Amino acid sequence: MGHFQKSFHFGYTSDGLSIPAYKFGDKGPEILILAGVHGDEIEGIQAANGLLQKFSQSFPYKLNLTLVPIFNLDGALRSQRKNAREIDLNRNLPTQDWSPEVAKVKYNPGPHANSEPENNALVEHIKNKPPKFIITLHSWKPMLNINGDCHAVANVIASHTGYIITEDIGYPTPGSLGTYCGLERQIPTITYEFERLLAPEKILKTHVPAIIEGLKVLEA
Ligand SMILES: [Zn+2]
Numbered sequence: 001m002g003h004f005q006k007s008f009h010f011g012y013t014s015d016g017l018s019i020p021a022y023k024f025g026d027k028g029p030e031i032l033i034l035a036g037v038h039g040d041e042i043e044g045i046q047a048a049n050g051l052l053q054k055f056s057q058s059f060p061y062k063l064n065l066t067l068v069p070i071f072n073l074d075g076a077l078r079s080q081r082k083n084a085r086e087i088d089l090n091r092n093l094p095t096q097d098w099s100p101e102v103a104k105v106k107y108n109p110g111p112h113a114n115s116e117p118e119n120n121a122l123v124e125h126i127k128n129k130p131p132k133f134i135i136t137l138h139s140w141k142p143m144l145n146i147n148g149d150c151h152a153v154a155n156v157i158a159s160h161t162g163y164i165i166t167e168d169i170g171y172p173t174p175g176s177l178g179t180y181c182g183l184e185r186q187i188p189t190i191t192y193e194f195e196r197l198l199a200p201e202k203i204l205k206t207h208v209p210a211i212i213e214g215l216k217v218l219e220a
Contacts, residue, residue, distance in 0.1 A: 005022060005024045005055070005056065005059065006023050007021070007022050007023075008020075008021050008022075008023060009021070010071075010121050010125065011117060011120065011121020011122070011124070011125075012117050012118075012121070013073050013074040013083065013084065013117060014074060014083055014084045014085050014116060014118070015074045015084045017073050019068065019071060019073055019118065020068075020070070021067065022052060022055070022066070022067045022068075022069075023064070023065070023066055023067075024059040024061075024064075025059055025061055025062070025063045025064050027064070027220060028061070028062035028064055028218075028219055028220035029063060029064065029132035029133065029218055029220060030064045030129050030132055031063050031064065031066070031131055031133050031135075031215065031218060032065075032066050032068070032126075032133075032134045032135075033048065033051065033065065033066070033067045033134075033135045033136075033137070033211075034068045034071050034122070034134065034135075034136045035047065035068065035069050035070065035071065035136070036048065036069060036070035036071050036072050036073070036075075036076050036137075037072055037090050037136060037138065037177070038072065038075065038081045038088075038090065039070075039072045039074070039075020039076035039077070039078060039079065039081060039082070039083075040075070040076075040079050040080055040081050041081070041137075041139040041140075042139070043194035043196065043197075043198050043203060044136075044138050044192070044194060045069060045076065045137075046200050046203050046204075047137050047192075047194070047207055047208055048067060048069035048070070048137055050203060050204045050207075050208040051212070052069055054208060054212065055067070061215065061216065061219055062219040063215060063220070064129075065215070066129070066131075071118060072118060081106055082106070082108060083116055085110075086108055087108050087109070087110040087115070087116055088107050088110075088175075089116060089118055090138075090173070090175070090176045091107050091108070091173070091174065091176065092110040092113065092115060092116050092119050093113065093114060093119055093122070093176065093177060093179070093180040094113035094114040094123065094175075094180070095174055095175050095176070095183075097172070097175075098113040098175045099175075109174070126180075126185070130187065131181070132187070133150075133153065133188050133218050134177065134182075134188070135153075135189075136177050136178075136189065136191050136192065137192050137194070138191060138192065138193050138194070139193060139194040139195065139196050139198070140195075141193055141195060142163050142164070142193060142198075143163055143164050143165070143166055143193045144158060144163050144165045144166070144190050144191075145166055145167070145178060145190070145191040145192075146165055146166070146167055146182070146188070146190055146191075147167070147178035147179065147181070147183050147188070147189045147191070148182035148183065148187060148188035148189055149188050150165075150190050151165070153188075153214040153217050154190055154214070156210070156213050156214045156216075156217055157210045157211060157214040160206065160209065160210035160213060161206060161207060161210050177189060177191070178191050192211075
């Protein structure tokens with residue numbers, strides 16, 4: 001059944017905490033699921049914990065899946081969007097369009113691209129184990145924001161959730177994972193935006209199974 005898992009150290013936060021990650025499966029394409037990039041977006045972390053619980057029971061999929069449930073651990077412990085150094089990790093990745101300009105305080109991109117240890121770890125992971133597909137779990141307004149060719153997976157998730165699929169959220173996001181991987185590295189990336197304050201039961205009953213059905217599209 002390919003029930004194979006291990007936990008491992010993904011990298012450090014700027015406060016020096018170890019970011020936990022989990023690996024499931026031993027054959028098939030590399031997949032990365034990243035949640036808690038914004039520490040106050042609890043809905044994505046709840047979904048990641050639901051996936052962790054399911055996959056820990058059984059992982060009968062032909063996938064090499066890495067799950068990082070709380071990427072911005074310092075921010076989550078403070079219930080804040082940014083990391084401990086007040087930097088938005090989803091504006092700090094070394095994209096071609098990265099800019100030091102602070103569009104809004106909440107989007108502070110940092111002193112230079114990839115200045116933050118959390119993103120150093122993420123960039124290393126992507127370099128060493130290039131994913132074939134990425135799903136990153138956020139919350140804002142309900143939508144599947146896609147960068148790159150995500151349609152096969154996004155269509156399945158949309159059919160289970162009713163979420164709209166969009167390539168454009170209406171404003172630029174330099175330094176984001178969608179830009180870094182989806183647009184610049186041909187790694188299709190879904191930025192999965194739950195609606196804020198979505199009931200945990202709804203996340204577990206509808207969205208976790210929807211994500212799993214979407215992942216099955218990618219099986220070897
Ligand atoms: Zn977010």
